[in-house]
Amino acid sequence: xxxxxxxxxxxxFEVQQQLTIDETVESFNDAKQATFKSNYKTMIDPLGQxxxxxxxxxxxxxxxxxxxxxxxxxxxxxxxxxxxxxxxQTPAQLTQQLxxxxxxxxxxxxxxxIISPPSPPPGESKKKDxxxxxxxxxxxxxxxxxxxxxxxVALVCYFKGKxxxxxxxxxxxPSQPHTEMxxxxxx
Numbered sequence: 001x002x003x004x005x006x007x008x009x010x011x012x013f014e015v016q017q018q019l020t021i022d023e024t025v026e027s028f029n030d031a032k033q034a035t036f037k038s039n040y041k042t043m044i045d046p047l048g049q050x051x052x053x054x055x056x057x058x059x060x061x062x063x064x065x066x067x068x069x070x071x072x073x074x075x076x077x078x079x080x081x082x083x084x085x086x087x088x089q090t091p092a093q094l095t096q097q098l099x100x101x102x103x104x105x106x107x108x109x110x111x112x113x114i115i116s117p118p119s120p121p122p123g124e125s126k127k128k129d130x131x132x133x134x135x136x137x138x139x140x141x142x143x144x145x146x147x148x149x150x151x152x153v154a155l156v157c158y159f160k161g162k163x164x165x166x167x168x169x170x171x172x173x174p175s176q177p178h179t180e181m182x183x184x185x186x187x
Contacts (some may be wrong), residue, residue: 009114010112010114011075011113011114012073012074012075012113013074013075013077013079013080013110013111013112013113013159014071014072014073014111014113015072015080015084015108015109015110015111016069016070016071016072016109016111017069017070017076017082017083017105017106017107017109017143018068018069018070018072018106019067019068019069019098019102019104019105019106019171020065020066020067020068020102020103020104020105021065021066021067021068021095021100021101021102021103022065022066022100022101022102022103023066023100023101024063024066025061025063027066028061028066028100029165032100033059033061034054034121035099036059036068036098036100037054037057037059038054039097039098039099040057040070040098041053041054041057042097043086043097043098044072044079044082044083044086044103045079045082049080050074050076050079050082051074051076052072052074052076052079053073056072056073056074056084057070057071057072058070058071058186059071065103073113080110083108083110084107084108084110085108086105086108087105087107087108091103091104091105091106093153108163114183125170139168142157144150
């Protein structure tokens with residue numbers, strides 16, 4: 001039933017149509033309004049397959065020649081199209097279907113109700129988070145520099161200690177071959 005869904009980003013359609021009815025505000029009482037809504041629902045969704053309820057249909061009634069603006073909220077593209085095709089019907093046909101004398105009908109107007117993206121939670125920035133903050137990056141850089149300096153100092157101390165150790169070793173004179181002397185001074 002994906003062909004009956006509204007386009008991406010659209011939550012639902014709101015279709016409005018003005019009908020002029022040969023009634024007065026007083027004569028178009030609650031009972032007649034309920035009948036009108038029920039008949040309008042049957043007219044736009046005769047098989048009841050598009051999930052339209054009487055709560056999806058609202059009436060705005062204006063005095064004078066009684067002008068009834070019918071608003072239908074639906075997510076069904078086929079229901080929206082069914083309401084638009086009402087423009088092809090004559091007032092006599094609408095009178096027969098609605099059970100009230102319709103003297104004039106304007107073409108329905110379709111509005112798409114757009115889905116807005118949700119708001120971010122309070123206190124959260126609207127800016128996209130691209131990773132680490134500047135503070136974290138600076139801390140990592142400073143830490144890396146300190147580690148390099150500590151390694152350099154350790155190496156200097158190590159090699160200096162080796163040099164000092166070599167300088168402090170006792171120096172021995174080169175040893176001469178040991179010869180034994182025999183009595184009489186001959187070797």
